[in-house]
Amino acid sequence: MLRNYLKIALRNLAKHKVNTGINVAGLAIGMACCLLIVMYVSDELSYDQHWPNGERVYRMALERKYPGRSTNYALIPPSYAQSVKKEIPEIEQVTRLFSAGTNAPVLVKLNGRTVEEKDFMVVDSTFFQVFQTPLLRGNPNQVLSRPNTVVLTESTAKRLFGQANPIGKMLEIVQGPKLEVTGICADPSHNAHFTYNFLSSTRGFPQAEQVNHIGFSAYTYLLLRPNTSPETVQAKLPAVVEKYAAGEVERTFGVSYRDYLKAGNGYFYFLQPLPSIHLDSHLEAELQPNGSRSLVSIFSIIAGFVLLIACINFMNLATARSSERAREVGIRKSLGSTTQQLAAQFLTESVLLSLFSLLVAVLLVASLLTPFNTIASKSLSLTSLVRWETLPLLVGGAIAVGLLAGSYPAGVLSAFEPIKVLKGKFSSTRQGHLLRNGLVVFQFAISVLLIVSTIVVFSQLNFIQQKELGFTKESVVKLKGAFFLGNNTEAFKEEVAKLSGVTGVGALLVRPAKKAFLALRSVKMARTKPLREKAAWLMSSICKRCR
Secondary structure (H helix, E strand, O other), X not given: OHHHHHHHHHHHHHHOHHHHHHHHHHHHHHHHHHHHHHHHHHHHHOOOOOOOOHXXXXXXXXXEEEOOEEEEEOOEOOOHHHHHHHHOOOEEEEEEEEEOOOOOEEEEEEOOEEEEEEOEEEEOOOHHHHOOOOXXXXXXXXXXXXXXEEEEEHHHHHHHHOOOOOOOOEEEEOOXXXXXXXXXXXXXXXOOOOOOOEEEEOOOOHHHHOOOOOOOOEEEEEEEOOOOOHHHHHHOHHHHHHHHHHHHHHHHHOOOXXXXXXXXXXXXXXXXXHHHHHHHOOOEOOOOOOOOHHHHHHHHHHHHXXXXXXXXXXXXXXXXXXXXXXXXXXXXXXXXXXXXXXXXXXXXXXXXXXXXXXXXXXXXHHHHHHHHHHHHOOOOOHHHOOOOOOHHHHHHHHHHHHHHHHHHHHHHHHOOOHHHHHOOOOOOOHHHHHHHHHHHHHHHHHHHHHHHHHHHHHHHHHHHHHOOOOOOHHHEXXXXXXXXXXXXXXXXXXXXXXXXXXXXXXXXXXXXOOEEEEEEEEOOHHHHHHHHHHHHHHHHHHHHHHO
16 A cells, blocks of 8 residues: 555656645745754753763852852862862762963974974873763873873874873973873864863863962862762862962951952852863853754744745645645545555655655755854764664654654645535635635744844844944054063064054953954055064064074
């Protein structure tokens, strides 16, 4: 029976090529939009889901109370890692991260050449116990146990040393210590709330070793013991804060801890589950820009609406051809076909159309993925969509869409009375008219809503881009990496100011990323590129002298 359904369905689809093409195009476009959004949403929801024991890892964050206001920080004082480990038995392990920010640059001298590298982090020796990243070379309990040691990612090791074994070799950091390579770890996953190329030991790192319970500099992560409630740990934090911070507050501010709190100050620490940081945490000094759970929800709703519009469009096109297929239904019923058999036949056609549309949709996704990645700032690949694990979901989803889109037309067409149809007395019922009109109104309403929302967002972005900033941004040249000039910054500024076409020069130190850049105000726009090249050359020559 199924074989007969498929044969008849293929013949009908081939016979009405134009109608089939319109239906496939409508469903394919809707499916392609839905698949792109689903890929984006899936990637956002997958952040920090790959860590072993990730459900037991929490980041310790801070709500800092000031008189009349408060601010939430992802950074906390560095000494709390050992303090909470000592005072709270439910904590199995702790580790700290010190970072100069997203894409923080360092200058590395190797084999007589200097290269700029990014994503340099200083971490505790317990890093690989909390974040169980696979180590390709080295012992996870020893690679960061000594001062001035560093673990490289696999790609960084190949970039710096090629195919040679880097273990035991030295890396010289400009304006920093020489580091011994003690381990190679796997490259970090792209869907984590922090990334790294270098993991250097906190042993011998002054900022990590000083006793400090009131200054913010460390990202602190706690690995709780199995079956431990985070609320239990969080409830014990205020006592730890008062025990260790009270003395430092009195020495630093000259008031008792009680009076300090009465004045409107305070330190209220809370725990953030590791898998929720990317979508739910929007604190000061995040390691990198996070996503938004509300945007994920909005995009998911939009994907559903787009697919629903495509299904309604299919229903309207199918019922519009009801008069053409009425005679076919009448003849087949008079020959003994039942209503259920006819409904199954029409549903088979809908499912086949849906499967063809899925194939076209995947091809559309493949062609649109590059510009979509550019717009969404993602690195999604087609392999994440089309693989053995997801194929059953894709095919099952296409079948479900076919059944949904074909359910109403199948019910309408299979219910025709053969005597009336064969006598030419076929006419739609009032309920049928109302339902079809309702579907069209709903389809247009959702389409108009999406179009208006798109126009509003585009207008807002255009307003931001065209907004007057109070200065001529086209005449400003920015040079990154001036932080490496150190004490030679003033000399560099003087040399740049002597260049023709430069009317002024200024330096800005951006925290907490600790990056610096020089803004050159040029009055001759045609010379912007030569000015940038000259300034970069000056920076390079001054940096060489300071090394």
